[in-house]
Every structure is written in C-alpha cells, then in structure tokens.
Amino acid sequence: MKDYIKVGKIVNTHGVKGCVKVIALTDDVDRFDELDYVYTEIDNRKRKIENVFYRKGMAFIEFEGITNMVDAEKFKETYVSIEESQLKDLPKDTYYVFELEGLDVYSTEGELIGKVKEVFQTGANDVYEVISKAKTYYIPAIKDVVKEINIEEKKIVINIIEGLLE
The missing domain is CATH 2.30.30.240 (PRC-barrel domain)
Structure with missing residues (x-):
C-alpha cells in the first residue's frame, strides 16, 4: 500500500446493506464527516464515503460500491487511510x-x-x-x-x- 495515514480500523459489518463499523484512530471520531473518500487497505482503492453516522464512539460508514454484508465482510480487520493532503493542520507544538x-x-x-x-x-x-x-x-x-x-x-x-x- 502507498504511504497513507491510517485513520480507522474496520472491525465489523453493520446490517445487511454493506455498512462497516470503524474504530477511529484519530482523536476526533467525527473526522469522517469531513472526508469525501478514504483508501481501503485490503485493495488499496480510493472509496467514496456515501454516508457516516456515529454510535458509542464508533463510526459506521457506507462506501460506494459496497452494497451487501458479504462484500463488507471482506474488509473486517483492515484499515482505512487518507493521503497526507487530507490531514488537518494542527496547533503549534502538536504532532500526529x-x-x-x-x-x-x-x-x-x-x-x-x-x-x-x-x-x-x-x-x-x-x-x-x-x-x-x-x-x-x-x-x-x-x-x-x-x-x-x-x-x-x-x-x-x-x-x-x-x-x-x-
């Protein structure tokens, strides 16, 4: 995989329509609201985020092209990442x-x-x-x-x- 920055780990599926449950690897779990796309580790593919919602500190994400639970299962225990250009600017003296x-x-x-x-x-x-x-x-x-x-x-x-x- 290209040098991307991991922002979440897909830990499970949610429902039957291809939604995945993601543990955020950032301090700001709502970070996914600001992203139009991420890269999936399993296939190094740019994936458009169609919908995201949050429950109990977890992000639930629906990706374009993943429309059923069987397809979503393939992504369990893999990471979603962003490019460096998608990083937020941090305050002085703080680091990723x-x-x-x-x-x-x-x-x-x-x-x-x-x-x-x-x-x-x-x-x-x-x-x-x-x-x-x-x-x-x-x-x-x-x-x-x-x-x-x-x-x-x-x-x-x-x-x-x-x-x-x-």
Missing part, C-alpha cells in the same frame, strides 16, 4: 502520532537513548515507547521531560529526571 514514531530520542546531554516505537495515548498525557539495544523505556510526554521535538531532524530531546530510565 505517525510523525513521532521512528524518531530518535536523545538526552539533553546529546546521548542517544533509543527510537520511538509506539505512542500510547493514555488520556492524561501521551507515553512514548522508546526502544534501545538493551531496554525499553516508557517516556511520558510532559513538559518536564520532553524538551524538544524536531520532525525535520527526526529527533526528540528529553530531560532525564530521576527514575525515568530505571
């Missing part, structure tokens, strides 16, 4: 998760700590899972710890507070 994953993490003294493998969104603050050759660290994304994020240089600089890397 995909931008942070893979960045190198350094101490304020310049020591390489590891690489961001995954970002966990915990509610209070994000937590960066940082993998080094010897260990895995969980770094809270708080101002006392994260001092700089530089997407262009592909690095994050952290202040190592007591107990952080133990």
